[in-house]
Amino acid sequence: MQHSRTAALEVAERLAEGSQYIAGSLRPGSSGRRHSVVDPATGEAVHPYDLASADDVDAAVAAAREALPGWAGATPGERSDALHRFAAALGEAADDLALAESLQCGKPLKLSTGFDVPGTVDNTAFFAGAARHLQGQAAGEYSGDHTSYVRREPVGVVGSIAPWNYPLQMAAWKVLPAIAAGNTIVLKPAELTPLTSLMFARAATAAGIPDGVVNVVTGTGREAGEHLVAHPGVAMTSFTGSTAVGKRVAEVATATVKRLHLELGGKAPFVVFDDADLEAAAHGAVAGALINTGQDCTAATRAYVQRPLYDAFVAAVAELFETVVVGDPFDPATDIGPLISHTQRDRVAGFVERARSYATVVTGGHAPGGDLAKGAYYRPTLITGAAQDSEVVQGEIFGPVLVVLPFDSDDEGLALANDTPYGLAASAWTRDVFRAGRATREIAAGCVWVNDHIPIISEMPHGGYKASGYGKDMSAYSFEEYTQVKHVMYDNTAVARKDWHRTIFGSQVTP
Ligand code: NAD
Numbered sequence: 001m002q003h004s005r006t007a008a009l010e011v012a013e014r015l016a017e018g019s020q021y022i023a024g025s026l027r028p029g030s031s032g033r034r035h036s037v038v039d040p041a042t043g044e045a046v047h048p049y050d051l052a053s054a055d056d057v058d059a060a061v062a063a064a065r066e067a068l069p070g071w072a073g074a075t076p077g078e079r080s081d082a083l084h085r086f087a088a089a090l091g092e093a094a095d096d097l098a099l100a101e102s103l104q105c106g107k108p109l110k111l112s113t114g115f116d117v118p119g120t121v122d123n124t125a126f127f128a129g130a131a132r133h134l135q136g137q138a139a140g141e142y143s144g145d146h147t148s149y150v151r152r153e154p155v156g157v158v159g160s161i162a163p164w165n166y167p168l169q170m171a172a173w174k175v176l177p178a179i180a181a182g183n184t185i186v187l188k189p190a191e192l193t194p195l196t197s198l199m200f201a202r203a204a205t206a207a208g209i210p211d212g213v214v215n216v217v218t219g220t221g222r223e224a225g226e227h228l229v230a231h232p233g234v235a236m237t238s239f240t241g242s243t244a245v246g247k248r249v250a251e252v253a254t255a256t257v258k259r260l261h262l263e264l265g266g267k268a269p270f271v272v273f274d275d276a277d278l279e280a281a282a283h284g285a286v287a288g289a290l291i292n293t294g295q296d297c298t299a300a301t302r303a304y305v306q307r308p309l310y311d312a313f314v315a316a317v318a319e320l321f322e323t324v325v326v327g328d329p330f331d332p333a334t335d336i337g338p339l340i341s342h343t344q345r346d347r348v349a350g351f352v353e354r355a356r357s358y359a360t361v362v363t364g365g366h367a368p369g370g371d372l373a374k375g376a377y378y379r380p381t382l383i384t385g386a387a388q389d390s391e392v393v394q395g396e397i398f399g400p401v402l403v404v405l406p407f408d409s410d411d412e413g414l415a416l417a418n419d420t421p422y423g424l425a426a427s428a429w430t431r432d433v434f435r436a437g438r439a440t441r442e443i444a445a446g447c448v449w450v451n452d453h454i455p456i457i458s459e460m461p462h463g464g465y466k467a468s469g470y471g472k473d474m475s476a477y478s479f480e481e482y483t484q485v486k487h488v489m490y491d492n493t494a495v496a497r498k499d500w501h502r503t504i505f506g507s508q509v510t511p
Helices: 002-013 054-073 076-092 094-105 109-130 167-180 195-206 221-230 243-255 278-294 307-323 342-355 410-417 433-442 476-482 499-508
Strands: 020-022 025-027 034-039 044-050 146-154 157-161 184-188 214-216 236-240 259-263 268-272 300-306 360-363 381-384 401-407 425-429 447-450 483-491
Touching: 002 044, 002 094, 002 195, 020 054, 020 195, 034 094, 044 094, 054 146, 054 157, 054 184, 054 214, 054 221, 076 094, 076 109, 076 167, 076 195, 094 109, 094 167, 094 195, 109 167, 157 167, 157 221, 167 184, 167 195, 167 214, 167 236, 167 476, 184 221, 195 214, 221 236, 221 243, 236 243, 236 476, 243 259, 268 278, 268 410, 278 300, 278 307, 278 401, 278 425, 300 307, 300 410, 307 360, 307 381, 307 401, 342 381, 342 401, 401 410, 410 433, 425 433, 433 447, 476 483
Parallel strands: 157 184, 157 236, 184 214, 236 259, 268 300, 268 425, 300 401, 381 401, 425 447
Antiparallel strands: 020 025, 020 214, 034 044, 146 483, 360 381
């Protein structure tokens, strides 16, 4: 365990030159203000760095603009080759990426190693292939007198802003479709978690992706983030984060008429019908609620269980919650690590403490003591008896907290599932194909799982409905965000006085 933490600190040390990655090299930020990556398992500052200023953002945008013509002009095959090399470079750096991700996020090493890093390598390989398959309508003579076709062109320089919960995967989801389609990018990771975004950009350079195609600025949301969103040299903003910040980003982006892609918060329902496999549903709820210590925008947060299964489901989940090992991220026995920060842990604890006045905390509801007391840890927490309109049912807690509520009719269960402002993901648990079909049609969310909750795949889109945002990450659908479609129309008649000119010339046009 200590060996892994020491190795992770050594990986971070290799980024000591600076936390801004501009035009293919690291440099310090010029804001004059310092920030530090904090290991949430210990509370210790492990990687101090200089925050980006507006000037650093300008330099990154300038580098991206300079690189744009060359990269946009490369053939799809050339971009694809570069992305294949990028996937290989990430694969070679897999161990270091997993160590750094666990250090800065407090993620169990088994999660970084088994999920975050391989998911990122697979995503990169997917976009290497997808770069050669941009789709569009077939050219044709839709007007009898013209040939029409579409060109799918890059948007330009993309400014992307990412959250701290899956920093490496979020960097990948933002950067890969953008550059596969011929854009260049400036990515601003969350200031808590810059390490793996910088390593990702370095791997791009090592793979031969030209300088300036992928740039990273590490600064605060207010200073570097807003400057990037407002920047006149940036054609598009792609944001993943909370709905509250997303609204602010939308306001700023709108002022410069930018294309906007928003991946926002979630409050995923988990609907268990009375014919479900109880063992599968209980295990699915525990894994779906606790993955990444519950800091997952698609995590199962509200389980609605049809009355005949309700008591047994609550008992099974409570028992499983108590078996989950909360511990040091570098300990192989650990199931869930700390939350991202003490601030986030206290925020989660605040939701639970307030809930005690109107609901029942069945298990959890406290931070572990002993060796873990100095970290941002919190025990898996199960809450029952909360009203549908209460804060724990409606608000995004973003921690290891699951609320369970009963329902009677199928109509009621589906209505409750839809009754929050969010619509990112949901699941339905049943052995009845018609119930499953109805749930997938009627739940308003960007993803509905049947008899599972959480898995994602590079080939399929991820994105929200309602207050969870709009636009898609991953899959070929993401090219809709990162390309613009141009209609080109050729006259085929070679006639000087065209028939439609009669709208202007009236009777002077001779057929
Ligand atoms: P956050 O909204 O606080 O911050 C996200 C990013 O925005 C950070 O990089 C931050 O520095 C930046 N930012 C903050 N203020 C800004 C401003 N005024 N202008 C520009 N940028 C600004 O979110 P977080 O706490 O880092 O992450 C958790 C949130 O992210 C949760 O709500 C979660 O649901 C959401 N999330 C959504 C998805 C998805 O795919 N929909 C995926 C992961 C996380």
